Amino acid sequence: MPIINRIAEYHSDMKEWRQHIHAHPELMFDCHKTAAFVVERLREFGVDEIHEGIAESGLVAIINGQGDGPTIGLRADMDALPLQEIHDHDYKSTVDGKMHACGHDGHTTMLLGAAKYLAETRNFTGRVALIFQPAEEGGGGAEVMCDAGIMDNFKINQVYGVHNIPGPPLGQFLARKGPALAAADEFKINITGAGGHGAMPELTIDPVVVAVQIASAIQTISSRNVAANDNLVISITEIHTGTAGNIIPQTAFVGGTVRTLTKEVQVMVVRRMQEICDGMAAAFGANVEMDFQYGYPAMVNHDKETDFAVEVAKGIAGAENVETDVPAVMGAEDFAYMLEHRPGSYLFIGGGEGASLHHPEYNFNDDMSPIGASYFVKLVETAQPLNA
Numbered sequence: 357m358p359i360i361n362r363i364a365e366y367h368s369d370m371k372e373w374r375q376h377i378h379a380h381p382e383l384m385f386d387c388h389k390t391a392a393f394v395v396e397r398l399r400e401f402g403v404d405e406i407h408e409g410i411a412e413s414g415l416v417a418i419i420n421g422q423g424d425g426p427t428i429g430l431r432a433d434m435d436a437l438p439l440q441e442i443h444d445h446d447y448k449s450t451v452d453g454k455m456h457a458c459g460h461d462g463h464t465t466m467l468l469g470a471a472k473y474l475a476e477t478r479n480f481t482g483r484v485a486l487i488f489q490p491a492e493e494g495g496g497g498a499e500v501m502c503d504a505g506i507m508d509n510f511k512i513n514q515v516y517g518v519h520n521i522p523g524p525p526l527g528q529f530l531a532r533k534g535p536a537l538a539a540a541d542e543f544k545i546n547i548t549g550a551g552g553h554g555a556m557p558e559l560t561i562d563p564v565v566v567a568v569q570i571a572s573a574i575q576t577i578s579s580r581n582v583a584a585n586d587n588l589v590i591s592i593t594e595i596h597t598g599t600a601g602n603i604i605p606q607t608a609f610v611g612g613t614v615r616t617l618t619k620e621v622q623v624m625v626v627r628r629m630q631e632i633c634d635g636m637a638a639a640f641g642a643n644v645e646m647d648f649q650y651g652y653p654a655m656v657n658h659d660k661e662t663d664f665a666v667e668v669a670k671g672i673a674g675a676e677n678v679e680t681d682v683p684a685v686m687g688a689e690d691f692a693y694m695l696e697h698r699p700g701s702y703l704f705i706g707g708g709e710g711a712s713l714h715h716p717e718y719n720f721n722d723d724m725s726p727i728g729a730s731y732f733v734k735l736v737e738t739a740q741p742l743n744a
């Protein structure tokens with residue numbers, strides 16, 4: 357069971373859809389034109405219900421199968437990135453400073469391809485809920501859609517998503533049970549000392565010294581406070597202070613990101629960072645305020661649904677092209693919120709050689725579209741078969 361033949365027949369349509377979306381990128385919650393394009397296609401396909409305006413420009417479409425049964429959710433993200441495209445294909449981004457550098461144009465196309473086939477054939481029981489969300493890149497569109505009640509309102513009982521990944525061979529599936537993508541949190545540490553003349557440090561409380569001590573001490577959390585096989589990244593990505601060579605400044609700022617795969621490690625990091633900040637404040641007589649800002653939670657794939665997704669993927673790509681235990685990625689993904697609401701799984705599909713995600717030369721490989729669409733369709737037909 358490789359790519360579904362009928363889907364392969366409209367590969368060129370999918371290419372057109374994808375390249376149209378690529379040429380017209382939108383950011384965050386403002387995916388209105390993309391959503392309108394999606395709705396136009398869904399109407400052509402004859403889906404049964406379209407619910408627009410969820411999380412501003414998100415939508416959920418319903419396709420009824422034959423007879424009663426559960427509702428499986430399939431999700432695609434629609435948003436692009438604030439990045440200038442460096443590429444000279446004829447469907448290059450028409451919007452300066454915006455581009456589809458994460459392949460969400462492709463994810464949207466895969467789900468449209470699946471929608472066309474499912475609306476045409478209806479070889480399944482129950483219903484399919486097609487979830488098209490905005491604002492994956494930082495806005496947490498998935499959380500907003502869940503908060504709007506899509507899981508309950510549409511009686512979704514399980515949910516699946518995919519992401520393309522350049523590098524692995526075209527059409528290879530990469531899965532992982534449990535935590536697969538990291539929680540992405542940020543910290544902002546504001547240090548207030550007492551500034552003064554650079555030649556008379558004895559009259560000051562130097563916030564520069566406090567900043568570098570804190571930056572250095574925080575690094576030891578990942579080397580001294582977690583076991584070697586517990587994943588943790590702490591990156592200090594900003595230090596700002598000072599104006600001139602002869603002035604000890606009044607304030608300093610230290611900021612960065614924390615990536616964790618489990619709540620336990622995340623809680624420990626927050627506690628240790630606070631202890632370091634408080635300790636350094638006491639040691640140097642400065643005032644230190646830490647603001648720890650929680651971002652997307654870790655994305656945790658459910659065991660049973662991941663086993664199921666892997667079996668379906670093997671049917672598409674062959675067992676030899678499905679990796680079932682790939683290392684966790686310390687990037688983040690807001691599909692995490694959907695997996696907090698419902699069981700499900702999210703896996704990667706290899707895109708072959710090409711520039712990496714979020715690179716200005718990145719381009720989604722159109723040959724992935726029928727693969728992703730076939731995968732989505734087979735999830736539905738296998739989970740909710742006609743002759744069960």
Ligand SMILES: [Zn+2]
Nearest residue numbers: 458493713714
């Ligand atoms: Zn991205």
Ligand SMILES: [Zn+2]
Nearest residue numbers: 458459460519
């Ligand atoms: Zn992405």
